Amino acid sequence: MWEYKKILEYPANVRRQDPDYASLVVTQFGGPDGELAASLRYISQMYTMPIPEGKATLNNIGTEELAHFEIIGTLVYKLVEGIPADVLKNTRFAPHYAQHGRANYPADAFGNAWTASYIQSHEDPVASIQEDLAAEQKARATYEYLIDMSDDPAIIDTLSFLREREVVHFQRFGEVLDLLYDYMDDYEEWG
Amino acid sequence: MEEEKQYVSGFEMDRVRLAHAYIPYQQYTDHYTPARALKQGTLYPELYMPYQPGPRGYY
């Protein structure tokens, strides 16, 4: 089960409000390489992971990704909070406002709703972990595109934190992959 | 603490096989203070690889 801590993993601020940027960064809330996809991918895969290190890694990284989902949600919320409709209507955020108001909704930067088709879960542990390694790289690259398009130091600061987490997660999944090779070698020997 | 690229020694090349992906195992060396760790996104200096925009992209 999960228990909420009434804190953010990272103190996420925005220096100034920017509805246009909200409609871009939202892709890490509900897009193909976003944090919701990351979390649900890992906590779906953990059940059949054959080695304890792998189960723990998927569980803890899946949990951390949900905290990242909250950080991105915080950025989107702060970027548009209280901005009147007649201002929003002239921004990229207008279609979002038409369907959701200023509420957060897991969609990508084009407005496509989140879908489980973004993720895969295989009983074959090597196939799953390689999907996870790829997911971490795609998320890292996405954060770099988003950093390239921002001139708000507070946003760049938070996105840089999240980007670095993808580097660390990649390392941990790489270590699990190594342990899986050992596990499968032993399995071959002992049957 | 130095911030240049970290290369890993002792990677066991005799264990590698074709058509397998390998990431070297991290060896613990040192850690940042919690304050600096949160700022940089990792507790471990050898994993701190910040984004350096440039022609090659990434880091």
Add this chain to the structure above:
Amino acid sequence: MDRNRRPGSPVNVEMLREIMQLNFAMIETVLFLNTHPTCRPVLDLHNEFASRFNKLVERYQERYGPIYASYENAEYPWMWIEEPWPWEIKY
């Protein structure tokens, strides 16, 4: 209860920041230990961070309201619901 009488909970952003720092240091020791379960130095580091985190959270909860809904010394009225929530704070 009258909405306007809601106390709201005071926040101490400096203390929260310290809690976030220790919380994060622990996230990092946990992930490392998951793939290095026999690494003594990081295990010791984890225990040190955990003990500092727990003490700090306890002090925070006594003064500023719960970080965990399971906080055992909950005061009347129920403070868990009090704003600001984490996404409403300017850090």
